[in-house]
Amino acid sequence: MSFLRIENVSKVFPGARQGLFGRAEGFRALDDVSLSIPRGASFGLVGESGSGKTTLTRCILRLETLSAGKIWFDGTDLHQLPPQAMRRLRSRLQIVFQDPYASLDPRMTIHDIIAEPMVIHADTMPLSARQRTERVLELLLQVGLRSEHLFRYPHEFSGGQRQRIGIARALAAKPEFLILDEPTSALDVSVQADVLNLLHRLQDELGLTYFFISHDLGVVRYVCDDVAVIWRGKLVEQGPVERIFDSPQNDYTRMLLDAMPDPDPDLSPFRRAQTTGEIA
Numbered sequence: 001m002s003f004l005r006i007e008n009v010s011k012v013f014p015g016a017r018q019g020l021f022g023r024a025e026g027f028r029a030l031d032d033v034s035l036s037i038p039r040g041a042s043f044g045l046v047g048e049s050g051s052g053k054t055t056l057t058r059c060i061l062r063l064e065t066l067s068a069g070k071i072w073f074d075g076t077d078l079h080q081l082p083p084q085a086m087r088r089l090r091s092r093l094q095i096v097f098q099d100p101y102a103s104l105d106p107r108m109t110i111h112d113i114i115a116e117p118m119v120i121h122a123d124t125m126p127l128s129a130r131q132r133t134e135r136v137l138e139l140l141l142q143v144g145l146r147s148e149h150l151f152r153y154p155h156e157f158s159g160g161q162r163q164r165i166g167i168a169r170a171l172a173a174k175p176e177f178l179i180l181d182e183p184t185s186a187l188d189v190s191v192q193a194d195v196l197n198l199l200h201r202l203q204d205e206l207g208l209t210y211f212f213i214s215h216d217l218g219v220v221r222y223v224c225d226d227v228a229v230i231w232r233g234k235l236v237e238q239g240p241v242e243r244i245f246d247s248p249q250n251d252y253t254r255m256l257l258d259a260m261p262d263p264d265p266d267l268s269p270f271r272r273a274q275t276t277g278e279i280a
Ligand SMILES: Nc1ncnc2c1ncn2[C@@H]1O[C@H](COP(=O)(O)OP(=O)(O)O)[C@@H](O)[C@H]1O
Pocket: 013, 027, 029, 047, 048, 049, 050, 051, 052, 053, 054, 055, 056
């Protein structure tokens, strides 16, 4: 059974108002999208900027209503859940955002940023303040940061370190499923590899399921088992990563592959960093 199943999902954003009763035609950001992610998988979604990737994550998290279709998480129809049940379920389904500069509250300490999901999900995760701090420390070490970072603020950290903080925060409520929306796109190439290696290791250690979104096929090839290619809100192709890379059936996929700077994974910085094991 699939863990996350997206079934014929469409999302139309309403057009601008025109006059008293009129509206311009809406914008179809997602058009009949279906995909299925088994438990434990690392499933990639690739497409250029503006193709609807973030809209799909917002639909999964119920930050957008659906114009059509259904989204199932572990057999539950997400958009039919009462708010209270959805809130509980959200502890199992977390997201790492693209921009580690915008997604961390600059006025909060690292401790409070990482502890916040434990406070929000205190009903499913009853911890004392001391236990929360212990767990924050454990998470800091798990993502390659140190205990002396605990009471510092986001501006004291590099982009790569901030993304590690974002990952620790996403892991705080012990999720089973992570949505990673371009988690390395805002980072320098040299740091991207370290963060990808960290995500790889965490998936193994914690048995997580990943929905990994990127506009970079090289990154997806490194992280994912299966991949779907999205173009203007439509999935044009999906399948095992090797098949999509080695014999793409769709013109758009071929174009994306041709635009890849380094199609040989053995030469990519991700593989090289894996062997040197450097830390961002
Ligand atoms: N709230 C909204 N209202 C109208 N259009 C939107 C809204 N959110 C996203 N869009 C449009 O939907 C398209 C897909 O956006 P997005 O999902 O952010 O793409 P991606 O994450 O692939 O870059 C874009 O053209 C964007 O302008």
